Amino acid sequence: MHRLIKISITILVSILISMSAHASGTSKETDISKVERAELTNDKQREMLSNTAGLLADYEITAKKLVASLDEDELSAESVNVQAQELISLSESVISSARFRLPQCEDYLAKTLELKSSLNTISHESIEKDYHHDGALPEAPAECYHTKDLFVHPATVVVLTRDDPAMAPATRQTIAAEINEVLAHTEVVRQLVIY
Numbered sequence: 001m002h003r004l005i006k007i008s009i010t011i012l013v014s015i016l017i018s019m020s021a022h023a024s025g026t027s028k029e030t031d032i033s034k035v036e037r038a039e040l041t042n043d044k045q046r047e048m049l050s051n052t053a054g055l056l057a058d059y060e061i062t063a064k065k066l067v068a069s070l071d072e073d074e075l076s077a078e079s080v081n082v083q084a085q086e087l088i089s090l091s092e093s094v095i096s097s098a099r100f101r102l103p104q105c106e107d108y109l110a111k112t113l114e115l116k117s118s119l120n121t122i123s124h125e126s127i128e129k130d131y132h133h134d135g136a137l138p139e140a141p142a143e144c145y146h147t148k149d150l151f152v153h154p155a156t157v158v159v160l161t162r163d164d165p166a167m168a169p170a171t172r173q174t175i176a177a178e179i180n181e182v183l184a185h186t187e188v189v190r191q192l193v194i195y
Contacts, residue, residue: 032191035143037101052097053194059090060186063179070172077161080175087154094189098147101193105147108140112148119158127156143192146185153182
């Protein structure tokens with residue numbers, strides 16, 4: 001129990017640090033307008049971004065359902081894991097469009113996706129250090145951070161459910177914090193990638 005409380009405190013501190021380090025600046029409309037983006041030159045590209053807009057809306061709905069489900073008494077780790085895996089899948093599609101639209105994020109986002117292969121073994125501490133705080137990621141402009149988080153936060157939920165299948169209250173709170181934080185990034189991603 002003390003370990004879960006320690007993990008929860010660590011996550012909350014890292015969220016606050018992360019939000020102050022990255023969220024200032026790129027979320028302002030005037031700064032978003034200065035971000036370099038690939039131009040749309042054909043209907044296929046426009047269709048891809050239109051599909052991405054729908055996927056991002058689906059992501060938000062799924063994320064909100066996941067947070068709401070955390071209040072259920074009979075909630076299972078497996079159920080949360082399934083919802084987190086759905087968010088990971090949706091984020092991969094959004095990241096594909098972001099890699100086109102924000103070519104300066106290509107290496108950063110490609111390296112982020114490598115996390116998926118280690119979800120069965122990576123420690124919570126490593127995912128925090130290497131992916132939330134970019135320890136394993138190449139340097140990239142601040143605008144890349146928001147899209148990365150669409151993938152990293154649900155990946156963290158997968159690790160949390162793996163490590164605490166009993167879904168203790170502290171784990172539920174940590175999962176809610178992870179998903180609520182990523183919901184704060186979705187509008188920025190929408191502005192950066194779609195518009």
